[in-house]
Amino acid sequence: SQTIHQWPATLVQPVGSPLSLECTVEGTSNPNLYWYRQAAGRGLQLLFYSVGIGQISSEVPQNLSASRPQDRQFILSSKKLLLSDSGFYLCAWKGTGDSGANVLTFGAGSRLTVL
Amino acid sequence: AQSVTQLDSQVPVFEEAPVELRCNYSSSVSVYLFWYVQYPNQGLQLLLKYLSGSTLVKGINGFEAEFNKSQTSFHLRKPSVHISDTAEYFCAVSERGTGGFKTIFGAGTRLFVKA
Numbered sequence: 001s002q003t004i005h006q007w008p009a010t011l012v013q014p015v016g017s018p019l020s021l022e023c024t025v026e027g028t029s030n031p032n033l034y035w036y037r038q039a040a041g042r043g044l045q046l047l048f049y050s051v052g053i054g055q056i057s058s059e060v061p062q063n064l065s066a067s068r069p070q071d072r073q074f075i076l077s078s079k080k081l082l083l084s085d086s087g088f089y090l091c092a093w094k095g096t097g098d099s100g101a102n103v104l105t106f107g108a109g110s111r112l113t114v115l
Numbered sequence: 116a117q118s119v120t121q122l123d124s125q126v127p128v129f130e131e132a133p134v135e136l137r138c139n140y141s142s143s144v145s146v147y148l149f150w151y152v153q154y155p156n157q158g159l160q161l162l163l164k165y166l167s168g169s170t171l172v173k174g175i176n177g178f179e180a181e182f183n184k185s186q187t188s189f190h191l192r193k194p195s196v197h198i199s200d201t202a203e204y205f206c207a208v209s210e211r212g213t214g215g216f217k218t219i220f221g222a223g224t225r226l227f228v229k230a
Contacts, residue, residue: 032215043121043222044159044205051215059217090158094216103149104207104218106158 002027006107019078021110023091031093033074038088086114117142117210121221136191136224138206147209148189154202201228
């Protein structure tokens with residue numbers, strides 16, 4: 001069966017420090033991968049998505065970047081965190097195939113607090 | 116460009132009462148529609164999805180939703196809620212983007228079931 005892992009689960013970082021959140025998927029190959037941010041009272045905002053290694057689509061210009069160094073690994077990074085980067089970050093994957101009908105499966109999330 | 120509007124940010128309701136959570140979407144092409152549920156400090160889980168065919172879709176935990184193309188709506192309903200239904204509910208639309216299919220979420224509706 002497929003599983004998705006995110007870490008760390010909780011992170012407290014000072015303003016200006018770097019960030020690396022990691023997401024890995026097991027039990028599937030060539031998944032579509034997504035990073036969402038959930039800020040308090042604002043729902044889920046799509047940040048990045050990837051259909052393959054090295055292929056990243058950015059939805060919102062911001063202080064963050066994403067990379068996909070391996071088929072089942074998706075990393076969210078920042079060189080210098082801002083207060084506004086605080087939030088709950090969710091990684092998700094979707095099955096292969098040219099279909100939007102595939103359901104997103106989410107990880108448990110990473111809660112980032114920038115102080 | 117697609118967007119999803121959830122008309123109520125919070126819905127308080129008494130146990131065993133019926134509930135409707137409203138969702139409207141805009142899209143220039145055919146879409147797939149979803150409802151997800153999020154329990155505190157967890158990722159999202161799929162409740163139900165509309166792909167095609169019957170406009171009334173049944174999901175888990177006794178929830179159902181009706182797709183109305185003319186009104187571009189996909190409202191979620193349950194005839195009798197339980198305390199355990201207290202959670203945040205997200206309506207979502209999946210549509211083809213430049214780099215593959217992407218799913219856009221509404222801002223969420225917090226359902227609070229009171230005894």
